[in-house]
Amino acid sequence: MSQKNMTFEASMQRLEQIVRTMERGEAELEESLKLFQEGTELIRSCGNMLENAKLQVSKITVDTNGAPVEEEFPHEL
Amino acid sequence: MLQFWHIDWVINNMEQQIISISQINDYIRSRMDADPLLSQIAVRGEISNYKMYPSGHHYFTLKDEDASLKCVMFKGNAVRLRFRPENGMKVIALGRITVYPRDGAFQLYCASMSPDGIGDLHVAFEQLKAKLATQGLFNQEHKKPIPRFPQIIALITSSAGAAVHDMLRILNKRYPLTKVLLLPVRVQGVEAPLEIASAIQFANRHNLADVLIVGRGGGSIEDLWAFNDERVAYAIYHSQIPIISAVGHEPDVTISDYVADLRAATPSNAAELVVPDQSTLLQSMDGALSAMISALQRQIQNNTQRLQVLSGSSVMQNPAFFYETKEKVLTILTGRLLSAQQKCLNHAEQQYIALVAKLDAMSPLKVMARGYSITEDSSGKLLRSIYDVQIGDEITVSLQDGTITASVINQKENGL
Numbered sequence: 085m086s087q088k089n090m091t092f093e094a095s096m097q098r099l100e101q102i103v104r105t106m107e108r109g110e111a112e113l114e115e116s117l118k119l120f121q122e123g124t125e126l127i128r129s130c131g132n133m134l135e136n137a138k139l140q141v142s143k144i145t146v147d148t149n150g151a152p153v154e155e156e157f158p159h160e161l
Numbered sequence: 162m163l164q165f166w167h168i169d170w171v172i173n174n175m176e177q178q179i180i181s182i183s184q185i186n187d188y189i190r191s192r193m194d195a196d197p198l199l200s201q202i203a204v205r206g207e208i209s210n211y212k213m214y215p216s217g218h219h220y221f222t223l224k225d226e227d228a229s230l231k232c233v234m235f236k237g238n239a240v241r242l243r244f245r246p247e248n249g250m251k252v253i254a255l256g257r258i259t260v261y262p263r264d265g266a267f268q269l270y271c272a273s274m275s276p277d278g279i280g281d282l283h284v285a286f287e288q289l290k291a292k293l294a295t296q297g298l299f300n301q302e303h304k305k306p307i308p309r310f311p312q313i314i315a316l317i318t319s320s321a322g323a324a325v326h327d328m329l330r331i332l333n334k335r336y337p338l339t340k341v342l343l344l345p346v347r348v349q350g351v352e353a354p355l356e357i358a359s360a361i362q363f364a365n366r367h368n369l370a371d372v373l374i375v376g377r378g379g380g381s382i383e384d385l386w387a388f389n390d391e392r393v394a395y396a397i398y399h400s401q402i403p404i405i406s407a408v409g410h411e412p413d414v415t416i417s418d419y420v421a422d423l424r425a426a427t428p429s430n431a432a433e434l435v436v437p438d439q440s441t442l443l444q445s446m447d448g449a450l451s452a453m454i455s456a457l458q459r460q461i462q463n464n465t466q467r468l469q470v471l472s473g474s475s476v477m478q479n480p481a482f483f484y485e486t487k488e489k490v491l492t493i494l495t496g497r498l499l500s501a502q503q504k505c506l507n508h509a510e511q512q513y514i515a516l517v518a519k520l521d522a523m524s525p526l527k528v529m530a531r532g533y534s535i536t537e538d539s540s541g542k543l544l545r546s547i548y549d550v551q552i553g554d555e556i557t558v559s560l561q562d563g564t565i566t567a568s569v570i571n572q573k574e575n576g577l
Contacts, residue, residue, distance in 0.1 A: 091312070092338050099449050100449070103449045103456070107452060109463070113461065113464055116460055117457070120454075123450070127446045127450055130446060134338065138337050139332055139340075140339075141343065142343070143343045144342050144369065151367070152367050154342070157343050159326060159329050161330055
């Protein structure tokens, strides 16, 4: 999965996995360097995700078929 | 207080008039009903022998250490009880006292009743809590974990109160990556419990969110009462989506708090519990970065050390020793190689001799020995046709033993 499409959760989990692998010190040096690069890219993309995010808010109403409908909910953040 | 005229009345009439039981009971009743104190009285006592009849009427006895009082509460009043009276419970019963003529006994006709010392809602709360605890609704094994990074959070609360805006503000500050769906419900009044329970079921039926926050801001115990309703408790219990209960202020504890997967002290607190804080996340990313850097440094250091250890080994210290043994092997191998090569060469030589013999047989010299010659023009070009030369051209004819230089006198096709 390319990092751009990864959810924040998946990115954080991958980052934790990378740190664990590197801390065990079992990987070859070359592999560790690759992991390090992947890790720093994950940190950058997670940081960007947080920085650019704005809370999405909707109100749910029920249509005539009993299905949920999303409506705008006026709010200030 | 003994009133003498009563006694007089009884003595005076004893001989003169004999009356029936009904009459005397009616008389006593009318006397008691005339007493304003008995028509509106509050009695404190402990309930015993409590019976609910199918008719809906409740019968019980109130007692203290020395005395007891029969009581009845008719259906119309009993349905308004906000708690379930139980034997041994200390209560204050309000009503009137009069005679029940059939039994010739006076009793308290109870209009309302409340627990003594604590409120009736409190008792109702304890009773429902005990009931649901027995049914296992609060058991730890039913508690679902709250997802660490929820992508969709549904808020089941009033769209009007401050609570919802507090939650949105905190959610945006802490973790703006999430999406929030508001399922507006009434959070107080008689319709509230059903609306809250239905919203929980609706969210589950349409799998609307990763986690639900069910709650409201602070208020009186009556205001919060919807969250002590059995229907809400069962809806929370049956939810497949994890639920955080967030009702009132810190000290308020409701039944929904006990059933929910997680209790938040307030709605704001729920918003804090449901998502990670981005400042913490950024910190942990920093932590991850330094952990990676130090892991990498450690690894490089380890590799350097390993290199030093290796260069300190006997091979590196005394390379001649390493080569000496290798050299012996090399000598043996070289000997073998040479002899193999020799064999190979011998074989090749024989083949070469045979080949040369074959070539010799095909040599033009041998052909010329049989009487053939080779004719070339003055530039040494081999003649293959009479038209390769013109009359008067000088040509060279090679024979077995030498060459003749001649000139072309005539050209004649052989008609082939």
